[in-house]
Amino acid sequence: MSPSVQTIRWGIISTGGISTAFSRDLLVNPATRDANDIEHRITAIGSRTKESAQAFLDKLNDLPQDEACRWGVDHGKLKDCKAYGSYQEVYDDPNVDCLYIGTPHNFHYENTKGGLQGGKHVLCEKPFTFDLKELDELIALAKEKKRFLMEAVWTRFQPIAYEVQQIVHSGKLGKVKRFSADFSTDMKPDNFPLSHRIIAPELAGGGILDLGPYPSVWTMMVLYHHPDNKKTPPKLLQSRQTLYHRTNVDEQTTLTLGFEALNVEADLRTSFTCQGLAGNCVAVQCEEGDLIIDFPPYKPTTYHVVPHADVGKIKEAKTYHAKTHPGGAMHYEADEVARCVRDGKLESERMPWEESRIVQSWFDDVRRAGNTVLKDRHGKAG
Numbered sequence: 220m221s222p223s224v225q226t227i228r229w230g231i232i233s234t235g236g237i238s239t240a241f242s243r244d245l246l247v248n249p250a251t252r253d254a255n256d257i258e259h260r261i262t263a264i265g266s267r268t269k270e271s272a273q274a275f276l277d278k279l280n281d282l283p284q285d286e287a288c289r290w291g292v293d294h295g296k297l298k299d300c301k302a303y304g305s306y307q308e309v310y311d312d313p314n315v316d317c318l319y320i321g322t323p324h325n326f327h328y329e330n331t332k333g334g335l336q337g338g339k340h341v342l343c344e345k346p347f348t349f350d351l352k353e354l355d356e357l358i359a360l361a362k363e364k365k366r367f368l369m370e371a372v373w374t375r376f377q378p379i380a381y382e383v384q385q386i387v388h389s390g391k392l393g394k395v396k397r398f399s400a401d402f403s404t405d406m407k408p409d410n411f412p413l414s415h416r417i418i419a420p421e422l423a424g425g426g427i428l429d430l431g432p433y434p435s436v437w438t439m440m441v442l443y444h445h446p447d448n449k450k451t452p453p454k455l456l457q458s459r460q461t462l463y464h465r466t467n468v469d470e471q472t473t474l475t476l477g478f479e480a481l482n483v484e485a486d487l488r489t490s491f492t493c494q495g496l497a498g499n500c501v502a503v504q505c506e507e508g509d510l511i512i513d514f515p516p517y518k519p520t521t522y523h524v525v526p527h528a529d530v531g532k533i534k535e536a537k538t539y540h541a542k543t544h545p546g547g548a549m550h551y552e553a554d555e556v557a558r559c560v561r562d563g564k565l566e567s568e569r570m571p572w573e574e575s576r577i578v579q580s581w582f583d584d585v586r587r588a589g590n591t592v593l594k595d596r597h598g599k600a601g
């Protein structure tokens with residue numbers, strides 16, 4: 220290993236679905252995506268029970284030979300990994316540099332706080348926190364402890380995100396006129412137990428917090444970062460939520476944001492009972508043509524540039540398949556963390572705190588304007 224390679228020793232907090240996906244991606248050979256300056260190791264797994272942590276670790280050690288993530292097992296990236304029956308032991312482990320937090324939404328604040336207080340850098344799953352007050356407290360703590368902190372909005376780091384931004388921001392489709400982004404997926408929640416994190420109010424369930432980060436990330440990348448917008452936060456013009464009949468969290472949410480500098484309105488939608496359109500989860504409608512992204516918004520691979528008839532220089536519709544690399548695409552955000560830590564940064568320029576704050580404030584405002592069971596709930600900050 221060359222001395223210029225940055226090694227990050229990860230502690231994984233919780234053993235659920237996304238912790239599994241993220242851990243597998245840490246074990247993919249970074250060279251397969253030309254990330255030759257990065258090494259990821261997993262040195263600790265924390266769970267509410269030791270059995271679950273050990274089972275998680277055993278499963279990683281047993282990854283099938285034909286999967287890209289097997290590389291890490293065979294190359295010692297899991298060597299000496301500890302399985303702990305608590306999260307605190309991971310916060311305290313001196314062999315951990317950075318935590319990955321994959322717990323339900325309501326725990327993000329306390330897990331991130333615990334990690335920062337233990338001197339760890341933290342990558343926390345979306346939505347960063349339950350409300351802005353929690354987030355602001357965590358940002359202050361990261362500054363005080365001089366530790367890196369980032370919301371794990373993995374879509375931002377995928378090659379397609381840079382490609383789409385480049386096309387729209389280059390102006391080759393003309394001015395943006397209208398924008399919509401949707402993450403709707405029929406989860407058939409009536410089959411869930413009431414304790415399921417998507418529908419349980421006590422776990423800060425509901426569509427806006429779970430699915431909302433994805434229409435939001437495309438809005439931020441395409442419109443907020445548009446050169447003509449000059450990073451002006453949009454105004455929330457309206458929002459509406461409908462209730463999921465069993466638990467009164469939001470089943471469907473729609474919101475409209477006004478980007479005054481662009482003279483563009485953005486419509487954002489989420490639903491966990493209605494399937495989103497396969498061929499259209501993000502539509503950027505411009506003067507001379509549209510850029511349409513296929514479902515799913517969290518990891519799309521295909522987009523289309525469709526010119527309007529007889530205007531502009533682009534004459535033919537074209538479909539693009541974005542570059543992909545072996546693994547599940549969560550490794551891009553992990554590489555960002557490693558590079559930021561190497562460079563002594565506390566926040567990422569690609570996923571800065573201020574942008575998490577802007578999106579979190581939409582979620583707060585939408586919740587307060589709605590009528591879900593979480594309407595008047597506050598987070599745990601203060």
Ligand SMILES: NC(=O)C1=CN([C@@H]2O[C@H](COP(=O)(O)OP(=O)(O)OC[C@H]3O[C@@H](n4cnc5c(N)ncnc54)[C@H](OP(=O)(O)O)[C@@H]3O)[C@@H](O)[C@H]2O)C=CC1
Pocket residue numbers: 233234235236237238265266267268271272321322323324326344345346371373416422428429517
């Ligand atoms: N980036 C992405 O694409 C995705 C992100 N997510 C995000 O990841 C987070 C977790 O989602 P997901 O992995 O699907 O959730 P899971 O329910 O699969 O896992 C959550 C884990 O959190 C731990 N946990 C701690 N306290 C509780 C509790 N009271 N009830 C349930 N679990 C608890 C458990 O681990 P243990 O028992 O080991 O302590 C559990 O396995 C959420 O923030 C979600 O928004 C989810 C899916 C995709």
Ligand SMILES: O=C1OC[C@@H](O)[C@H](O)[C@H]1O
Pocket residue numbers: 404429430517
């Ligand atoms: O982040 C996510 O992306 C995929 C969804 O199915 C999941 O509920 C959500 O948490």
